[in-house]
Amino acid sequence: MALFTFKLPDIGEGISEAEIVGWHIKVGDRVEEDQPIADMMTDKATVEMESPVAGVVVRLAGEPGDQVPIGSMLVEIEVEGEAGAGTGAGAGTAPPPSKETIEAETPGEAVMEDVRQDSVRTDPEKAPASAAPSRTEEGEGSARLDPNEAKGGAEPILASPAVRARAKELGIDLSQVKPTGDRIRHADLDAYLLYGSGQGYRPAGRSAPRADEAIKVIGMRRRIAENMAASKRHIPHFTYVEEIDVTALEDLRAQLNAGRGDRPKLTMLPLLIVAMCKALPDFPMLNARYDDEAGVVTRHGSVHLGLATQTDAGLMVPVIRDAQDRNVWQLASEIRRLADAARTGKAKSDELSGSTLTLTSLGPLGGIATTPVINRPEVAIIGPNRVIERPVFRGKEVVAAKLMNLSISCDHRVVDGWDAASFVQAVRKLLEAPAFLFVD
Incomplete structure (x- = not known):
């Protein structure tokens, strides 16, 4: 018998360390080759690590929430025959550690179970009666x-x-x-x-x-907490909200869905994205990223739209590349594909980075108005609220209309209030006369 040291490999994202989100194994378990052993979180995504050998686990690198440097020991496995260090040189063969050493250096089994949801939860209602x-x-x-x-x-x-x-x-x-x-x-x-x-x-x-419940803030939840705290700490936010009459837009959406065939059902989002992309060329300061350390604002020509998506692991932002070049049906398909990939943990790292502007929507929970937090280093984030039917005046008559508030939060270091309001008014004009969404 010999000891195999599996070192954390370079995941290829230019990172120096990764966070342990959860273990699929514990000390004493037997693992097979290619069996999942741990979920590791980088700055961009969660990566599932697999065992390169078969054997018995004798040591783990730490607990969920701990950071593991690239190239350092992740798991030690007792294998048959000669063994060395995985993904790098160095460990060589070594006698298996004593029971006392394993118990002293290995975290308890209580924290070594699978924590894919980023926390260890206790549900009293599931206890056997x-x-x-x-x-x-x-x-x-x-x-x-x-x-x-x-x-x-x-x-x-x-x-x-x-x-x-x-x-x-x-x-x-x-x-x-x-x-x-x-x-x-x-x-x-x-x-x-x-x-x-x-x-x-x-x-x-x-x-x-x-x-x-005492829930350790690790993995995606810790990354969200750090990003949101940094955004509020560094960015002077302001929010502007406008009411939009989407009666004609909802009628158009119903007509498009009635004849969609095998294409995906349209929600409000693809139509809103088209309106945003048509209005943004006149407001380039909104489709931008601000490097406050270098003091440089980069105004982007293409709209790489981040789509805030709620998952079991927390809020993720997959990116619709070149949104300005897609029609409503293509946008609907991409929204569904990216949302499914994010919720199932299959989104690739390049699909979760590089956004230039973010759209956040709570769907039917959209509320009356929102004050969304900017996805740093972007300078703006847009949030549609729920559509409600209310009486409005049309001339001297009172009629029923479908109304929706549109919220936008901006970085006041880069975007002036006048610019944000003018952009929302341009989007409003397109949404209230939706025929203009489909003409140049």
Whole structure:
């Protein structure tokens, strides 16, 4: 037997270290060649590492949340025959470490389980419920001991037949009720209904109890926290909100969907993206990135649109390349493809970087108005809100109209309020007369 040291390889993104998001293995497990062993987070994506050899795991590099330098030990595996260091020189053969060494240098098993969701969660409702002992009534009396209640050394439960009958009717397990005297009384049942643990009967409107959770902020969630904090710390945000009448746009969208054939169903987003791309040439300061350390603003000719996407791991921003060159159907297909790739963890690193402007939408949860946080180093982010139907004046008549607020947050170091408002008004003009979306 020999010891194989698998070193963290260069993932090819110019990084010096990667963060352990979660382990698929623990010390003592046997792994096979090409078996997934760990999820590692870089600045751009999560990469699944696979074992290059088969053997028994004897040592892990650290806990979820720890940073591992490129080229350093990630996993040590005991293999048959001669072994050395994976992805680099150096480890050579070595006797397997002692049990005491493994226990001293290896994190506990409690933190070595798979944490793909970036945290270790405890759900009290998923804990196995112990079977309650059966109880029987033995005629009349103020307090009786059921025969089954004494099994296994359990403390007998004393209650009158009337109390037992009421508890049965309410679905209350008497073993969960704490008596205030020598036996369980009706007052104890009332107190349980009001303040009880929630196991068994729970009155309408009462929420189930939850245990406190201590969740380590790692992986994607930590990266989001760092990026958002840096954005708010460095960028002087301002937000502008305008109301847009999208009645005609919604009618057009319904007509396009009715004749779409096998093409993807259109949401509001592809139409909004077309309007943004048509308006942006007149407002180049919005489609830009600001390197505040170098003091340089780069105004981009192409619109590489970031699409804020909610995933189980947190918020990700896949990028629609050259959005200005795509029609509504192509945009709809790309939106769906990128969103699926992000949510399933299959988005490539180059699909998660290089955006020049970001669009964020909460869909039906869009609210009345939003103040989105800029995706640094970009200088603007746009957020449509939900469409609602309200009465509006058309001349002297009151008619029903579909209205939507459009929010934009900008970096005031680069974008003036007048420019942001003028851009939104240009987008509004296109959305309220949607025929102009399809003409030059």
